[in-house]
Amino acid sequence: MSKLNLDFNLVAEARKSAKVIADDIQLMIDQHTTVAVERTVVRLLGIDGVDDIERPLPNVIVDEIKDKGGLSMGLAYWIGNAMIETGKTPQEIAEAVAAGELDLMQLNQNDALKVQAVVTEKAKEMVAIIANNRKDRDAYLERLGEGPKPYLYLIVATGNIYEDVLQAQAAARQGADVIAVIRTTGQSLLDFVPYGPTTEGFGGTYATQENFKIMRKALDEVGEEIGRYIRLCNYCSGLCMPEIAAMGAFERLDVMLNDALYGILFRDINMQRTLIDQYFSRIINGFAGVIINTGEDNYLTTADAVEEAHTVLTSQFINEQFALNAGLPEEQMGLGHCFEMNPNIENGFLMELAQAQMAREIFPDAPLKYMPPTKYMTGNIFKGHVQNTLFNAVSIMTNQGIQLLGMLTEAIHTPFLQDRALSIENAKYVFSNMKDLGSEIEFKKDGIIQKRAQEVLNDSVKMLKEIEEEGLTNSIAKGKFAEVKRTMTSGKGLEGVVKKDDKYFNPFIELMLGGQ
Amino acid sequence: MSKLNLDFNLVAEARKSAKVIADDIQLMIDQHTTVAVERTVVRLLGIDGVDDIERPLPNVIVDEIKDKGGLSMGLAYWIGNAMIETGKTPQEIAEAVAAGELDLMQLNQNDALKVQAVVTEKAKEMVAIIANNRKDRDAYLERLGEGPKPYLYLIVATGNIYEDVLQAQAAARQGADVIAVIRTTGQSLLDFVPYGPTTEGFGGTYATQENFKIMRKALDEVGEEIGRYIRLCNYCSGLCMPEIAAMGAFERLDVMLNDALYGILFRDINMQRTLIDQYFSRIINGFAGVIINTGEDNYLTTADAVEEAHTVLTSQFINEQFALNAGLPEEQMGLGHCFEMNPNIENGFLMELAQAQMAREIFPDAPLKYMPPTKYMTGNIFKGHVQNTLFNAVSIMTNQGIQLLGMLTEAIHTPFLQDRALSIENAKYVFSNMKDLGSEIEFKKDGIIQKRAQEVLNDSVKMLKEIEEEGLTNSIAKGKFAEVKRTMTSGKGLEGVVKKDDKYFNPFIELMLGGQ
Amino acid sequence: MSSQVDLTKVKPYGDTLNDGRMQFSFTLPVPFGDEADEAAKQLLIKMGIEEPSIVYSEDLGVGYTFFTAYGKCQHTVDYSSIEVPKVDVEIMDKYGVEDFIKEHIKRDVVIVGACTGTDAHTVGIDAIMNMKGFDGHYGLERYHGIEAINMGSQVPNEELIAKAIELNADAIVVSQVVTQKDVHILNLTNMIELIEAEGLRDKIILICGGPRINHELAKELGYDAGFGPKTYAEHVASFVVNQIVDRNMI
Amino acid sequence: MSSQVDLTKVKPYGDTLNDGRMQFSFTLPVPFGDEADEAAKQLLIKMGIEEPSIVYSEDLGVGYTFFTAYGKCQHTVDYSSIEVPKVDVEIMDKYGVEDFIKEHIKRDVVIVGACTGTDAHTVGIDAIMNMKGFDGHYGLERYHGIEAINMGSQVPNEELIAKAIELNADAIVVSQVVTQKDVHILNLTNMIELIEAEGLRDKIILICGGPRINHELAKELGYDAGFGPKTYAEHVASFVVNQIVDRNMI
Ligand code: B12
Ligand code: B12
């Protein structure tokens, strides 16, 4: 039963609008591919490494095909064709290309069906690795168990993967359930993924496959020691969404930031590019059993949390439909929201409670990702610690899924070792002390809380209707989300978008979409 | 309506038992007086100051009468008689006695009725001063207004009254509604009240009439400046309960710690002494419009807050009846309770909520005094600040009257200037952000919260029945409260208790009891 | 009476004048235990703290220990001799600025701004420049007589300068929020170098702002002014219009 | 790899080895403003803090200002050379102590205790002595072979000593919780003087405890042992019975 007395007919309407919105975009998505998608195909076929000037081989090979006009066929075709022609493995092929010894488009071109058969066989092999990783995760969870929800989600962000490991292990021992390695500033705008272990970064650490591997190992170790599986999180946002999703699938990441609109709004990435990329990235996430975290919280770090609350809900509905289209089930949808109202607002807590409870009721199976106060955090660390306490209180009262712990030093620096310990202590105390408060209380009929939730839902239904009518891309162009305006052709990465040829082929979509 | 689904028949039963218990003690009280009561009479007649070896004149004069065996007649008689015989004012009389120039008991003894008439006239004059103070307070409240409830109650405790003033004014500007000047360790066991302004003390500042005056003036000043009446609190506990009540009445204190049992249990003061003293002190408090604060919180700093919760409620019922007997109305009963459960208890918050809400429902008109976590505060100031946040949350959710703010440094030192500022900020944020949460939520029928409250009430009813049967003094002797055992004749100050003569006379009881 | 503060020898205040009380929290990379507490105490003593008291210590799980401590600082500071450089202009409100422009400048003032480098924090620069403003204070875009162009975030210094040249701007305003590894210093310095290389330094008013910026730092780096937290559009506007007159840029 | 800690030169750790990061909070008796922030910074610099950053300051309403700051401590501590005196005895549990008494002492051990002076905090001494104990650890009263007499709170040193003499006690245990203006030091020292005046010092085991007591301080003051927070009855009991044997007080 709804504690908020929500009208679920409205919720159904909202979902219907969102589906129309997402399906409309899906038409565009289905007709295009991108350099990132193709680099991902290449990675999924087993290609990795860098050339002698540190260019990642997936970039080398995709750029070459693109420059020569072959991208619309899809890399799977060119690699498959080369496998037939040269008898080499994809990795050997890539190395040969990088060495300038092989020109894929100069090879004799085999019949598409034949190529598809060869490449699908290789793809199945690789997909099995990912399926196995998923089984490994299940086995760990079975054997070691996990912390209760809300999971305690902690970030590390030193820039140095080895220092990150120390901090992550400390956090795990203190009680963390999820460790997110924050990315260095600017990585999301790189049109390639750096290679190897890294020890330098600004406000975060490069997302590289080697860094994933190092952290995965460290968390498995500490998980064994403390008897609790520790989830690893990283970001598949930015210009390399699907590539990083693939890397995450190979290295058994458990959680990945992945939002259909975030790159557009907050990184000024071209909309076509991001929308196409997100589709493939979510197919991979879905298949790998990765929980995605969407970025609705970001709206309220820019726009006002009271006035713009309905944009969060709207975006959650849209993200949900995009995820469903990519075969990602509700259980893996860590839809984002946040506690970002001005602390000076009288009864602000009641409104936050309304919003959190509303998200809970509307997405009952989603492991909601709840973000802490950041915008109104100040250098007053003591007050900040109290703001985080109320945030934790809302979370336990509304049964959130993943609690991104607030840091008392949010306005000052990326977390110190002790900051994390204090945050964990704060959350654990609140979660235990108030454990069953949520199920013990009811909200007054037509009171402040119920009304607020109903109002936000109404506004969201209205907004979705409008978007349904004018289309998502036009709505974004008008600044409906986070007051940021972007157009179909503005933003970074448009040059990496290509219309598919009729013969375009990507074996992984079929192998991974919705399957396990 | 009861949010806790309490059985108010049980509450009525409890009150009935408590009344029997208090009335039983009242018989003993009515038959006795004490040195403290008589010093109070003397003070109320206008006697103040010290002799040349710093002995307060009230002590000089009362001790002399006591030594000479005249105490059972009451000091009012002796002073009144001397007024007739010498034509001097009470103060002149006291000075003459101190100088060894006058022996009150050697004077010609006038007819009791004649003496009573003279002394009552003087008493009326003095009582008018107190009544005027009360009017002044009302005028201030009318003109300046006051903060919303829960009042923010802050302590100062430097030992130096002038340093206290600085801290009190700072606190008021930051938002304090009540300033309590904590007493120096050990003052409660002094059988006299020190005189004049003082600048030395351990963990607190001496309660003297001059210190009261200095602080009253400072708070009136700052109150004018910020446009909010600031209440002043001190302690009328210990061996000088009624004397300090009188000083407080003269200096327009607004709140006074005053508990019928505290001295017995926590200061090992003889029970007869405290019970007699508390009666007169409460008559004065009642008349002066002072809100008393009872000390039930202390039970749980010694005994376990989960197991012994019902002793708090029991004591509240008993304090209530003693207060009613002394003519102190419910509106002035700041019955005490506290947030003292081990923070490690799962759902501890729910139990604290139950207790606080229960007190609220059972004593609907009392400005309940709610004490912060102290026992489980540690040197971890960050966690402590969070504990105080949950405490503040319970308070605003249950509509408490006076919030004694917890300090993050509770386990370390008496508050620093900044500690107080941080506590005020914590409380103000929580009180505003959660303002209407209490009226917005209902508790689940027969849930953890309701059951806990019902259980505590049941236990208290049972305990009161037992005490009703065996008598309060025997119950205390058995260690029923705070696990402390005291007997009728143990403890400090018994030598100051005297049986009244038939002709014993105290004009103030009649003038002040229940009147305004 | 409460004693008088000697402003030439100021010490921390806990609850009594000159008690020197301070609170500390920090981690040492040594294992939890009595020796760790002792190490923490010794460190505080080296810092000039008397009677250091470790009130809390906690094992952080990796052989490191977190401490909270109190102690009495023995150092003093001469407050009476402190002088802090400040933006020296009388702050006018929006209407004041608009009147000032009408009266003294008599043409539109052009201000271009951005959050530069890899920094993507737009909220601060938006607060100053956009219509809506911040905290009830309108932004520059809403000022009559000011043409304000906000280029957004992650703008390379070169692009910002090019825009200023294109529009013949009176002032360039730069926001820097990310300060890790002093990336803001690098970025702000680079800006100055480019401006000077273009020979523009005297012809343009150069302002920076952000949560860790202050006027002193800005001056050191070669800017005309720097603004920190709680800045509103009127601060920037007042400074710019006054500079235009003072520097005879009318 | 994460670099190795040099234990001879330990520095605070924020998020990178030897970054020296520390947090501070304190009040200065100077008015809120830029000059106050500067004064706070100068103070931190005098303490050996590089790049002090005042992240928060607040007017406390009486012309004083509260600060929160971060900075990089430049001092180091030689952890490898630290030695902290500790109660040097193997802690037995209740049964262990009882067996030890049966086997080695063969008579009842008598321990008298109190919270002395004006100190009225009984919870600590009760935790050690009373039946019920503390945190699931029984108190001395429940030990077979130990006669424990808890005199309660606010007991004058003279009375406690008199009781010890009367009962021919093996040990006196004293609790001190209030430490303001070092009242506990005064009180504990006075105890020692009285004991010595009575010529009892060698004949009795003398122990103190409390939240701000540690073994080092206790030894300095002339006690045989001192116990701080998280002490249980078994710690005291183990020490006492071992001392009885070691000092041949059987
Ligand atoms: C909102 C926010 C974001 C949003 C930004 C959204 C947006 N559109 O701006 C998002 C989520 C995208 C984000 C991302 C990141 N952030 Co961020 N973010 C914040 C946050 C929470 C608030 C900043 C803010 O908006 N403040 C409100 C505005 C109004 O204040 P302000 O900027 O200080 O502006 C005022 C004054 O400084 C001044 N001012 C500012 N600019 C100018 C310019 C001029 C000319 C003038 C006159 C005045 C002026 O006037 C303004 C109004 O008074 C802070 C933490 C905090 N609470 O401060 C972290 C914070 C700034 N972010 C941080 C980091 C590290 C990042 C990331 C790099 C993390 C990562 N690795 O992914 C990313 C990358 C961003 C990038 N490439 O730069 C760190 C910076 C640490 C440091 N000191 O270097 C902080 C402190 C958080 C933390 N503790 O880690 N962030
Ligand atoms: C409960 C309490 C009270 C209760 C005491 C009830 C009682 N029956 O004991 C009441 C309310 C009466 C009280 C009153 C006062 N208190 Co008080 N109180 C506390 C409080 C909240 C908890 C203390 C406690 O019980 N801790 C739990 C026990 C188990 O811990 P413990 O004492 O440390 O004991 C352990 C160890 O230290 C050790 N140990 C202790 N003694 C011994 C002895 C031996 C032999 C051994 C081996 C071990 C040992 O073993 C124990 C178990 O592990 C503290 C704040 C805090 N959170 O610490 C303030 C605190 C101790 N009180 C304080 C003060 C100032 C007072 C007053 C003086 C205030 C006043 N002016 O009125 C009064 C007066 C009391 C007096 N005359 O002494 C200050 C002391 C400041 C200081 N450092 O000097 C504190 C720190 C609060 C504060 N911040 O102001 N208090």
Ligand SMILES: Cc1ncc(COP(=O)(O)O)c(C=O)c1O
């Ligand atoms: C969905 C999503 N992706 C990515 C990021 C991180 O930013 P960047 O794009 O710099 O990696 C965020 C940050 O909040 C986010 O919410």
Ligand SMILES: Cc1ncc(COP(=O)(O)O)c(C=O)c1O
């Ligand atoms: C009712 C009451 N009186 C007095 C006091 C203060 O103690 P003392 O007796 O030392 O003044 C308290 C302290 O908590 C109290 O609750």
